[in-house]
Amino acid sequence: MVEHGRQKIFEKERIHWNTAWMKTHGEHFEVVINPDEALDFKKSSGAKPEIRECLRSEEIWANAKKGELASEEAVKMVFETDDPLKVATRLILEGEIQLSADHRADLREQKKNKILDHINAYAIDPKTGNPHPRQRIELAMDEAKVKIDYNKDVESQIQDIVKHLQPIIPIRLEMVTLQVHLSSQYGQKLYGELSRWGTLKRTDWLNDGGLLAYVEIPAGMQNDFIDDLAKRTHGGVEVKKVDEKTLRE
Secondary structure (H helix, E strand, O other): OOOOOOOOOOOOHHHOOOOEEEEEEEEEEEEEEEHHHHHHHHHOOOOOOOHHHEEEOOOOOOOOOOOOOOOOHHHHHHHHHHHHHHHHHHHHHHHHEEEHHHHHHHHHHHHHHHHHHHHHHHHOOOOOOOOHHHHHHHHHHHHOOOOOOOOOHHHHHHHHOOHHOOOOOOOOOOOEEEEEEOOHHHHHHHHHHHHHHHEEEEEEEOOOOEEEEEEEEHHHEEEEHHHHHHHHHHEEEEEEEEOOOHHHH
């Protein structure tokens, strides 16, 4: 490594460097970043990480991989400051984030898992009304060669991915409303748990102290929901799917 104040990453780490860069006024400027923190800093509209947490080094480089620092004169001319943290802030917010291949692969895998979780929660087989196992959905995504964009949020990719899955497995995303009948022994105790799973559309307290609740949840979660209630009540719960007409009665 070079002397303190011009610290560089170990040679063996160079291929894993992630940078934020900008080309302007005929000059190239970049900083070496911690990618997760820098992406959060760039995209977050709320509280951001400290700028120092986003950086592997506070040096402003012309070419970090070659160990070439940007000239102090060029930095001051373009950014009107020689404060490296202020320059780094602009490079991250206004410049491009360049990620290593390894980190891009990690981000895609993380986004794939989030997409799988979402589809698994909402998807059913429209022929049977039953949820699809997560592994079946993942195998279908692999067979369909679904491309995951790590730059886009989960919700914006779901509909297109489901269209790619439909020729391989029968699948539909939907919400279901379940009528839950709890005895007086469990009505008060589990009332809060029902809203944790979904949206309480209606609740009716019965004369015997029992609870009749209508809960809207993602269709793919209904088996887990029923299993959870059955375990908590030792089988003392009745659950059935209802339509909007029943809900209005």
